[in-house]
Amino acid sequence: MNDRERSISRIAAPVRTFAQRFAYIGLIVTAAALMLVGKMEPAAFERARAHVTDAVAPILDAVSRPLDVAHDMIGEGKTLLALREENARLRAGQDRLLQWQAIARKLETENKALRELLNFVPAPDTKHISARVIGDSGGAFARTMILNAGSRDGVRKGQAVITGAGLVGRVQEVGLRSSRLLLLSDLNSRVPVVIESSRVRGVVAGTNGETLRLVHLPPDVVAAPGDRIVTSGHGGALPAGLPVGVVSVVGESGIEVEPFVDPARLEVVQALDYGLDGIIEFKAGRTEKSR
């Protein structure tokens, strides 16, 4: 290295350190600014999020398949071991279900006859869109999942996502081939519900914990452990009558609801296309959508 180069590097080194430090602080400020923008305008990064999820979805899809198979095989083994008990239980259950079926048939015909009498407008037909869970990346502070179906499959923002057991959550963002499912347990999840027996309205809110909270009940409403909670369909976001959970604890700190669906074991879910408008707009004057 000659003298000239050395003198350049003597000047350049501090300048470079300064530039690096400046870049570091600049990036920190940028990150904070992004958070602020996201807080003020929650929809700001929706598109970017959907694009990133879309881009990673094929990788996740490919990797999660063998895992699902392994998981299924373990499940299969467990089932084989428990076959005898399962059989006995199912036999007992079948008798009960046959009774229910008879009752349901009777009610269905009665319902049909009554509807004809009243000229009742039936709810629009439902389409089910099945999707596999390919991403489960929330970590400790968020409860979301990535599904391998997107707008090209008919998934729309705000659709209810269910399994046979009940409501799982709803679609938060939609990309072309993937979408993000906001679980009931996420802090940002709010679902309008009714207590099935008393028809009292409320809202089920996520806590990031395992149980949900039942809030915004009218005063002096009594809820008892064991009460079933179903969606109310208010606000036009979700169809009515989807099972959500049962009241588990009624205490000083509020009413806790145990969800019917355990998200940890989800592999395949269904998005419901009810032809409803989708998510509630949390803006003044737009909460009540006229249809």
Next chain:
Amino acid sequence: MKPTFWHRVDKFARDLTPFALTFILLVIGAIPFHIPGFAQVAPLLPMIGIYFWAVYRPDLMPSAAVFLIGLLHDFLSGLPVGVSALIFLMVQGAALAQRSFFFGKSFVIVWIGFVFVAAGALAMEWVVLSVVAGEFIHARTALYQFGLTVAIFPVLSWMFTRWQQAFLQVE
């Protein structure tokens, strides 16, 4: 002797690997394992990558790369955008600040350093998210997440060290 074109391409590709490996950790963290409760406590793998490379090869993991990893993590995990970017930058900043102290020290010291940095980072994340949400959020799962992240650090460190010895020798 001037390095040939292919030599430079080769070096460039090798120099890119710390970022690539951290990105792979990010994607691995998003795979559903269907183990009940695991998703909530799954170790924060990218944080390990960021800390390791900040301590051992800071020249190959610039702040902009850390920022990008953080942003992608936010997008993938559904966290408010900017949170992980901020947290990961702080991890990098803390690691860089203590770099001269770690120099020549045994692995255990570096690990203990990570314990403190990870604890600080997760506490910070909890505070930031609580402020964003406007209420205190559940933190118990974050404790388990912290434990698992710290526990898996030696494994990933060992793999990174082997990688470094094999592909990233300083010429």
